Amino acid sequence: xxxxxxxxxxxxxxxxxxxxxxxxxxxxxxxxxxxxxxxxxxxxxxxxxxxxxxxxxxxxxxxxxxxxxxxxxxxxxxxxxxxxxxxxxxxxxxxxxxxxxxxxxxxxxxxxxxxxxxxxxxxxxxxxxxxxxxxxxxxxxxx
Numbered sequence: 001x002x003x004x005x006x007x008x009x010x011x012x013x014x015x016x017x018x019x020x021x022x023x024x025x026x027x028x029x030x031x032x033x034x035x036x037x038x039x040x041x042x043x044x045x046x047x048x049x050x051x052x053x054x055x056x057x058x059x060x061x062x063x064x065x066x067x068x069x070x071x072x073x074x075x076x077x078x079x080x081x082x083x084x085x086x087x088x089x090x091x092x093x094x095x096x097x098x099x100x101x102x103x104x105x106x107x108x109x110x111x112x113x114x115x116x117x118x119x120x121x122x123x124x125x126x127x128x129x130x131x132x133x134x135x136x137x138x139x140x141x142x143x
Contacts, residue, residue, distance in 0.1 A: 048109035
């Protein structure tokens, strides 16, 4: 059974509250099934045993109402809810050597850096999100 990510983009409105940025279904940033990305973002489907950018943080306390409703619809079928600011994603040093959890590198992992583990499309998507005013990425997984 496969695992998918559900990505929701948020920005602050004129009153400082987070609101969801509607997405065009065919232009689904960061939403492809890519287990290397899942491992990096939250340690989900972490086939390489890398240390992720963050362990799942849960939904943010100030998540937009629309994103909370969509999360609630998934009920127990959604898991590993988390969020990252675009700043965190853009300032991470992707050229640093991969770091591994206890137990070390999975032998199938031949990549040396986070940039190699991910792909240039991932980094390009982050720059596109920045240009469109995204402040935070909220996500969870299903399987």
